[in-house]
Amino acid sequence: MSPEVIEKILKKTGQPDLIGLLTESLSASELNSLLLEVFNRSVSRYSAPELLRNYQLNRFVKPVxxxxxxxxxxxTAxxxxxxxxxFQPQELSPVSALGSCSVVAPADQKKILSALRGTEVLADATNALALHIADLKQTGRWKPGDPSEQLRLSAVHRHVRTPMVVHAGHTPHFKIGCLVSAGRDTGDxxxxxxxxxxxxxxxxxxFRDxxxxxxxRFKFMTRGGYDDPVRLLERVRDHICSQRSDVPITLDTEPATSNTYYKGLQYKALITVRGQEIEIGDGGFVDWTQQFLQNRKERLMTSGIGVEWFYRLMNQTT
Amino acid sequence: MKSQVIYEDEATRYLKIAYPTAPLRPYVEYFFEVLQPATLSNPLYLTGLPSLNGLLCVVLNDRHWLSFHSSAPTVQSLKGSRFLGPISHLFTSIYPEGTHQFLVKFKPGMMGRFFGFPDRELENGQVDLSYLAPGEPIDDLLRELPDFQSRVNRIEFVLLDKLPNLKSDYRFELVQRALHYFQSAPGHAGVSDVSRQLPVTYPSLYRYFTEELGYSPKYCQRLIRFKKAYRLYKLHGSIYPFEEAGYTDFSHFVRETRLLTTKVPSEL
Structure with missing residues (x-):
């Protein structure tokens, strides 16, 4: 929503400081109670034909x-x-804690469907898995057997994001497959x-098998947040190539200052569909568990793959 | 793909092989055990070529593995001991954490005779051991034994115990004789030769083969010829005179490999 639109709405209410009042003077639970009542009154005025019209106009609510x-x-495959x-599969909640994506990562909350009762509609399952991991670790429900042990979780979950879709085949909600590995820095x-x-x-x-x-093929890119990301990339690449000659990796060590989402290393997975190279997966290191647990030794690797995007690509008629 | 085909004559430190004692030789090709480590970052890939043999697979560790065939985008996640049926496609298995399996390789059509089901019902499939052999804790028996030779001795004992109950008839025996002929005759021996040798008409032979194995005699002959030739290819490469293995030339062998496995020999 643009600032001009917000200003116009505030003017209409005659309360120019309404947002400040709601966000700063009220606690989260007071704001939630207030908004629940606002929605309750608002919905009580709807008629069934109106509801149908809303459904028809709303791009988030249609089936796939x-x-x-x-x-x-x-x-299932x-x-x-x-x-x-x-990577233990998890059936995640359709909603996540409000701010799951934007508090720990450079994500815009306006691109996420914020909801009531301290929630938002799940927009990135890796963030939800990271929160779950941090909770398991903090409460002692998961403890590594040895310092190098990793906790591996996965999910295939429907994501909702609010920006208008611009690419043919992209939809406001879509399924992504996610992998998350959590561990601790043990050096080298x-x-x-x-x-x-x-x-x-x-x-x-x-994808291949x-x-x-x-x-x-995979493309590795350096990102900030590590002392020597080029060395990190080369170490990771050399480690993989020493084990597997069948996994092609290229390096892109040009610094990308604009991307601060991933730390140290970002990778992309690319496949070819009908002669065109398509980006089908993306991942890298993030510092979310460091932030949640306030411990710089925490490490988290995340990956997301376009499960629904792949299905659509493979089933295009032309 | 870095997948590998394991052959019985390719001695590796990960593979142990033992041959059956005389009474079981008509029924069992051999016993083998694969103990191969792997890590999640470097999983083990094994390829199974199309085969008429049924396998009894006893899993000695408690790990999942993935199995999928060459053309369909489906994957099966497997765990635990199972009967593996004959396969008409190339199968690849991925063992993310390595594998430790003890296997009995039965001669075509023989596995089901021991356990009371037709092998053809398991074509391109597998089933949990306990489903088709209920009340027979074969995997428990073998898991608790300390080494390969003890497992061979124990499974021989189990199979020998079943031997007197094995049902056979003249059709099954004809099929076995025909298979033996394909296996031992020179590469160019065809189905018409075997019809003459047995002797049986081709329509009867066709009927017996499809009833007993689920495949035509021609397909079985092609498969046996291919596996013999592929072994020679692995030993000698493309310079081997493939006409001696029953092909017109090397290109013919390559075409046949592609037809049977969807891959060329060098990709297997």
């Missing part, structure tokens, strides 16, 4: 336009691979090398 059973098969590689980039190698193994098993995607 694909063959559900075939898509579910693909989803992906989850089977995740589980076999010990050990966590980094192992976790990236494992994520790439899973993606290779998913299971879904028969063509020309799967």
């Amino acid at each position: 336009d694909l063959d559900f059973m075939r898509f579910r098969e693909l989803e 992906v989850l089977n691979v995740f589980a076999a590689f010990r 980039f050990r966590f980094e090398m192992q976790s990236v190698a494992e994520h790439l193994s899973v993606l290779t098993a998913v 299971t879904l028969k995607a063509e020309n799967l």
Whole structure:
């Protein structure tokens, strides 16, 4: 929403400081109670035909336009691979804690469907998994057997994001497959090398071996947040290449100052569909568990793959 | 793909092989055990070529593995001991954390005779051991034994115990004789030769094969010829005179490999 529109609305209410009043003078729970009442009154005025009209105009509420059973098969195949590689699949809540994405990462809350009762509609499952991991660690419900042990979780979940879609085939809500590895820094980039190698193994098993995607390759890019990201990239790449000659990796060590989402290393997974190279996966290190647990030794590697995007690409008629 | 085919004559430190004692030789090709470590970042890939043999697979560790065939985008996540049926496609298995399996490789059509089901019902499939052999804790028996030789001795004992109950008839025996002929005759021996040798008409032979194995005699002959030739290819490369293995030339062998496996020999 642009500032001009907000200003216009505030003018109409005759309360120019309404936002300040609601966000600063009220506690989160008071604001929630107030908004619940506002929505309650507002909805009580709706008629059934009005509801239908709202449904027809709302781009977030429509079902997905694909063959559900075939898509579910693909989803199950992906989850089977995740589980076999010990990335324990999680059935996440449709909502996450309000601010899950924007508090710890440079994500705009306006691109997320904020909801009541301290929630937002899930916009990135890796953030929800990171919160779950931090909770498990802080409450002692998960403890590593040895310092290098990793906690591996996965999900295939429907995401909702509010920006208008500009690419053909993209939709306001879509399913993403996610992998998250959490561990601690044990020196010499050990966590980094192992976790990236494992994520790439899973993606290779998913796209190349299971879904028969063509020309799967990975591109590594340096990102800020590490003392020597070029060395990090080379160590990770060399570690993977020493084990697997069948996983093609290219490096892009040009510094990208604008991308502060990932720390040290970002990677992209690319496949070829009908002669065109398509970006089908993305991942890298993030500092979210460091922030949640206030411990700089925490490490977190995340990956996301376009499960629904892949299905749509493979089932395009032209 | 870095997947590998393991052959019985490729001695590796990960593979142990033992051959059956005389009474079981008509039924069992061999026993083998694969103990191969792997890590999530460097998983083990094994390829299974199309095969008429059924396998009894006893899993000695408690790990999942993935299995998928060459053309369909489906994957099966497997765990635990199972009967593996004959396969008409290339199958690849991924063992993310390595594998430790003890296997019995039965001669075509024989596995089901021991356990009371037709092998053809398991074509391109697998089923949990306890489902088709309820009340027979074979995997428990073998898991608790300390080494490969003890497991061989124990499974031989189990199979020998079943031997007197094995049902056979003249059709099954004809099929076995035909398979033996394909296996031992020179590469150019065809289905018409075997019809003459047995002797049986081709329509009868066709019927017996499809009833007993689920495949035509021609397909079985092609598969046996391919596996013999592929072994020679692995040993000698493309310079081997493939006409001696029953092909017109090397290109013919390559075409046949592609037809049977969707890949060329060098990709296997």
